[in-house]
Amino acid sequence: MRICTFNVNSIRSRLEIVKNLVKEYDIDxxxxxxxxxxxxxFPLIDxxxxxxxxxxxxxxxxxxxxxxxxxxxxKGFDGELNEPRFIYTLINxxxxxxxxxxxxxxxxxxxxxxxxxxxKLFEWLEKFDFNNEKILICGDFNISHxxxxxxxxxxxxxxxxxxxxxxxxxxxxxxxxFIDVIRKxxxxxxxxxxxxxRGGAVYKKEGLRLDYILVTKPLFEKFKSLEILTSIRRKRxxxxxxxxxxxxxxxx
DNA sequence: ATGGCGCGGGGTCCGCGA
Numbered sequence: 001m002r003i004c005t006f007n008v009n010s011i012r013s014r015l016e017i018v019k020n021l022v023k024e025y026d027i028d029x030x031x032x033x034x035x036x037x038x039x040x041x042f043p044l045i046d047x048x049x050x051x052x053x054x055x056x057x058x059x060x061x062x063x064x065x066x067x068x069x070x071x072x073x074x075k076g077f078d079g080e081l082n083e084p085r086f087i088y089t090l091i092n093x094x095x096x097x098x099x100x101x102x103x104x105x106x107x108x109x110x111x112x113x114x115x116x117x118x119x120k121l122f123e124w125l126e127k128f129d130f131n132n133e134k135i136l137i138c139g140d141f142n143i144s145h146x147x148x149x150x151x152x153x154x155x156x157x158x159x160x161x162x163x164x165x166x167x168x169x170x171x172x173x174x175x176x177x178f179i180d181v182i183r184k185x186x187x188x189x190x191x192x193x194x195x196x197x198r199g200g201a202v203y204k205k206e207g208l209r210l211d212y213i214l215v216t217k218p219l220f221e222k223f224k225s226l227e228i229l230t231s232i233r234r235k236r237x238x239x240x241x242x243x244x245x246x247x248x249x250x251x252x
Numbered sequence: 253a254t255g256g257c258g259c260g261g262g263g264t265c266c267g268c269g270a
Contacts, residue, residue, distance in 0.1 A: 009258075009259070009269085010258085010259055010260075012259095012260095013258080013259070013260095036259070036260070037260095057260085057261085058259085058260050058261065058268095059259095059267095059268075059269090103268090103269065103270055104270090105270095142270075160270065161270065196257080196269090196270065197256085197257035197258055197269090198256075198258095199256070200255070200256045200257095201257095203253090203255090208270075210270080236253075239257095239258075241258095242257085242258080242269080242270085
């Protein structure tokens with residue numbers, strides 16, 4: 001099974017890129033964030049997809065689309081404050097959680113919301129047996145975990161996404177038994193999944209890693225390969241998202 | 253291409269993103 005996570009920054013603006021991505025890379029499960037559209041206006045991506053859409057007008061929103069049957073789903077949870085950011089699906093006996101975490105800010109109101117979002121997510125996850133179930137959490141976490149996840153650690157010290165409290169959240173997932181697939185494949189090098197539109201960040205390789213694929217051990221045992229499609233972000237046309245699509249393949 | 257932001261809503265800007 002090939003699963004892709006991608007913060008699209010508007011699905012309507014990125015439709016051709018996403019359609020081509022699904023075909024060219026043979027995506028079975030697509031988890032997208034920042035769809036920026038109401039459910040009724042969500043466009044057709046692929047005839048083979050069944051989609052769970054959790055959107056609203058203008059901002060935020062997530063969708064999970066699958067070529068396999070979606071056996072269960074839940075749109076939203078109690079960590080949302082009227083901002084669609086969470087979809088749970090059960091696909092092929094894998095519990096798939098697609099999140100778009102709040103950006104937060106430097107210790108003001110949005111910081112509190114971000115902490116609340118993750119507190120509630122950890123609470124929601126308590127129902128699972130992390131040692132024995134196949135669970136995958138992917139999406140835009142808006143956290144840069146370590147110095148390998150920021151292009152310049154001096155510049156990012158004390159800045160949003162890299163605050164100690166945010167970095168601790170990622171560590172907590174790992175302590176619970178989740179495996180950071182991207183970091184497992186690239187244990188010692190800087191790998192980025194986001195480049196700001198401003199300042200030519202992508203051309204200067206000034207990025208952040210804000211997107212993650214976290215899996216429990218029973219699923220990691222089936223892990224086959226990883227692709228980080230930076231080339232799509234580097235092209236001028238069609239206009240890319242500021243995030244990079246990430247694909248993981250599992251033998252399931 | 254040798255600089256450099258893009259999106260949606262409802263506008264000829266603004267708020268937001270990170």
